[in-house]
Amino acid sequence: MKTLFHALKVWCSKEKNKLHKRVRPASAGQDEMFFRVFKSASVLMAIKKLEDCRYLDVNETFLKTLGLERGEVIGKKSADLKIYAWEFAGAGDNLAAGGRGPSSEISVKGQDGLMHTCIRSAMPLMLGETPCLLEIMMDISEHKAQEEELRKSEQKYKLLFRELSDAFSYQSIICDELGNPVDFRFINVNRSFEKMTGLKLKDIVGKTATEVFPGVNQAIVKICGRVALTGEPLLFNTFSSALNKYLEIRAYSPSFKEFATVLRDITGRLEKEKDIDYWNYHDVLTGLYNRRFYEEEIKRLNTARNLPISLIFGDVNGLKLINDVFGHLKGDELLKKAALAIRNSCRSDDIIARWGGDEFVILLPKTESAAAGEIVQRIRETFSQDYVNSINGSISFGWDTKYSGEKDLSETLKNAENMMYKTKTFETEKIKLKAIYALIESLHEKYPEARQHSQKVSELCEDLGRAIGLFESELCKLRVAGFFHDIGNISLAENILNKPEKLLEPEWSEIKRHTEIGYRILSSAHEMAELADYILAHHERWDGKGYPKGLQGNVIPLEARIIALVSSYVAMINKRPYRPALRQEEARAEILKNSGTQFDPELAKVFIKLLDGFPPF
Known part of the structure; x- marks a missing residue:
């Protein structure tokens, strides 16, 4: 299509002087060649009388595109056919004076109602003694549609880019004389990047990383530089001291020496992972180690160099009574206070775990039985000062010590548990009666x-x-x-x-x-x-x-x-x-x-x- 249009322009240029002088073509052969091109051209072409702009001839592409028959067109004006969105007032006068019509984009309507966008140009032409106008229209509707789709696509991706929840940035790498990346310059960033950094677009775009983030990690520059120079995408995690955040960075290179990054703040995720890891080995209510941790830790500590190893087994008294009377939140309060009393009464190296329910176990490496008894007494004295709805804290304890490597540590725990149950049997009735009298006294005081x-x-x-x-x-x-x-x-x-x-x-x-x-x-x-x-x-x-x-x-x-x-x-x-x-x-x-x-x-x-x-x- 472009080749034909160019040929027509060349031909018309050669004939320009003759047309201006109102002369015929030099020979019948040239007329024949012109009309052969005119008829077979893939662009819309029409010849009009310059005097009244009536159609003298149109080519097949004109008829086919607009859905017209030749008899409907010849002798008519374009206004009669109503094919143009607007008419070209004064064009004939200009051309009659030897001028040339400017190229313009117009809309042409076919008989099926379909609109065609065309590039229109016109030039003077002599057919015999008749001054005429040669009108050429190139249908660019498909091209315009593609342009519109591209515009919409660009607009959509610009919107997606700006509103993407992850922080997105586009940069060009800056290298030294040896080709080593030393910095990068920001080309564009989205809103999430602005939000993450606390900076505005104007404070980022066009500036280098060291200007935006003084003291930027050179390792990041090298990593991103490698992506920009090799085109190989990367995914890595890093800590940004400038943002005080842990970041997941996806870097890829759409073109040489340029790269894009998608930043995701993973600080919260890592903290949750740490929490999950923490709570895998800790009791949610008391914050002490849980039974799982104890069972793993006892395997690690059950060695000859840790002998003697003492185990204390404790059971909180009055939990069921408090749960029944005041509800489980108060029962939880009792357990928390018991855990705190145990922690404050033990040494920093002692392993304290909530065994389950109202039971606690304390693992004491390199601890004699007498020292374990002293720890029990400290816990009892400390916890007795705590009250939950007028009932003071009380724990029944038992303990045992492993002195030799031949003794099974599980047997030590069993002995401590049995001692605790015996103690609890003797203490329980007295403790429960004391709690009942404490409750009635509290009611009467209130x-x-x-x-x-x-x-x-x-x-x-x-x-x-x-x-x-x-x-x-x-x-x-x-x-x-x-x-x-x-x-x-x-x-x-x-x-x-x-x-x-x-x-x-x-x-x-x-x-x-x-x-x-x-x-x-x-x-x-x-x-x-x-x-x-x-x-x-x-x-x-x-x-x-x-x-x-x-x-x-x-x-x-x-x-x-x-x-x-x-x-x-x-x-x-x-x-x-x-x-x-x-x-x-x-x-x-x-x-x-x-x-x-x-x-x-x-x-x-x-x-x-x-x-x-x-x-x-």
């Missing part, structure tokens, strides 16, 4: 009126029990159960217990939990286990509408029925946040009113008679 209520209920329960003929041993249990009947309130929020308004349903549900909590507290100690059943049932009703089990009549333990009656009476004659205190006569009337529904009717009768012999409270 709510002084609760102490008076518990003492009065305890006294009246014993009096009512004696009035119905219970034995002294039963009276003793009843008196203690009466004193501890509301111990479950230790787990309730103060704003619920002291709320002056009517309780909401969730709050009432929380209040009703205190019988179950009290049951868990007392049942933790063998000595209190029987009393726990009384505490659990002391809000059951004679008619079966109580809680937590909805027991009815004599199915409710007698002691629980006594506590229910007495505690209700004591509550009525004392002020409550939601109501004033009732007079003794009013309280007695309430008991009689609810006899047979809330209260055991026989017990109610005896209690009323008992009250008649008492002075007003």
